[in-house]
Amino acid sequence: MLDVLEPDSEQGRVYRALTMRGRSDHKAIAHHTGLPERTVDDVLHALAGLDLVRPVGGDPMEWEAAPPDRVMSLALKEEENRRARLWQVGAELDRLYHHARAASLPFRYVEPIEHPATLIRLTTRLQERAREQVRWLDRPPYYSKPHHFRAQEETQKRRMATGIRYRTLYSQAVYADQELFSTMTRMAALGERVRVLADLPVKLTIGDADLALLVPEPDRTGLEGALVVRPSGLLQALIGVFETLWTLGIPVTDIGGEQGLPERDRAILTLMAAGATDEAIARRLDMSRRTVVRRIASLLDKLGATTRFQAGVQAAKRGLL
Incomplete structure (x- = not known):
């Protein structure tokens, strides 16, 4: 949900294109954003599942965006839910702490x-x-x-x-x-x-x-x-x-499997998702830093991502991690 508010994310680029252009089909949005048509189509359906865009018919099918105030309301609700879950963890850990401290009792x-x-x-x-x-x-x-x-x-x-x-x-x-x-x-x-x-x-x-x-x-x-x-x-x-x-x-599942990426690239993605630096990835995989940088650039391009974080998210969504 929060990705739609990030101007550099795929969801953010598609949503902003719709708010600026009004009703558009996925080909026009792809041309406007520079994203692949398949990616735009996937993002539109994902946003529709979140009730942030909706199809309005036509041939080809056109889409329109939900009002930004609705997007903000839903995003804030999601953030509140996330905070509530973290508070739940804190409360459970507090209970755990007091039980553990009293473990000497019978x-x-x-x-x-x-x-x-x-x-x-x-x-x-x-x-x-x-x-x-x-x-x-x-x-x-x-x-x-x-x-x-x-x-x-x-x-x-x-x-x-x-x-x-x-x-x-x-x-x-x-x-x-x-x-x-x-x-x-x-x-x-x-x-x-x-x-x-x-x-x-x-x-x-x-x-x-x-x-x-x-x-x-x-x-x-x-x-x-x-x-x-x-x-x-x-x-x-x-x-x-x-x-x-x-x-x-x-x-981080099926690390060694074959899902369209070489094992070395899969390992790079896994380390990227964990926040490892280029130097740390190079040491872990016994590669030169220059090779790591080149492979990461290629992976960003394949995943349609502009940041390492987006690459990790996209790789997880596509089952590559």
């Missing part, structure tokens, strides 16, 4: 985890007992040994092969860890649903709606204070935290 549904090895063992058990899905908030710092990571990958592959759905929301730090990035890529190619968010508040693993393993303050205390959370209001709050953060994450 709650029947919260148990402390005394040793990191116990946490690793419980993580495996949670996956083995899952009947439908495993949800994960994955963020640094990491304390597991290489053989733990290999064992986890084998467990996940085996469980996914039996039909267990995995959804993992990674911290953006995944792009700074070559081994973790490679693991994420392999799991996504096998069917794990993956998203990335700039930062995550806690480490969290949830098995179905039956059990959660929580590390409340990983930056300050490491794995100390880790908790087992059984069915309770706290577990429901943790599930709510995951689902809300999931809606805010950037999809």
Whole structure:
């Protein structure tokens, strides 16, 4: 919705063309904006779905724009909804914080985890007992040994092969860890649903709606204070935290698949969407900065985007990430 207010976005260019020209068909709009006709047609139908433009008939079909005050009203409502969702996350985290601080009390549904090895063992058990899905908030710092990571990958592959759905929301730090990035890529190619968010508040693993393993303050205390959370209001709050953060994450799925882009370009798009600089992309993919700049320019052109952010949005919409 907010893209329509950005003069450089595809939605913004199409909407502004309609407000300036009045009724127009998609070919006239394409000529006015310089966008491909297919792109204009897709944008018009997307805007129609948001009730920001409407077809008025004719041959070829003409379109007209909704009044700008309506657009502003809808955009402000969307922003209010976004803020409300963020406040919801904050409220749930506040509840989580107070429950975690009181974990030393004899709650029947919260148990402390005394040793990191116990946490690793419980993580495996949670996956083995899952009947439908495993949800994960994955963020640094990491304390597991290489053989733990290999064992986890084998467990996940085996469980996914039996039909267990995995959804993992990674911290953006995944792009700074070559081994973790490679693991994420392999799991996504096998069917794990993956998203990335700039930062995550806690480490969290949830098995179905039956059990959660929580590390409340990983930056300050490491794995100390880790908790087992059984069915309770706290577990429901943790599930709510995951689902809300999931809606805010950037999809990164089928990274290695073939959807019209070479694997190297797909990797560049993925890193761009996460906010990586040209230098960081060049280091991660072992390319020269000049080659990265040239490939990014080509990708912007293919996606009809004028900024890196728009390229990330367009790539996600087209299923390229």
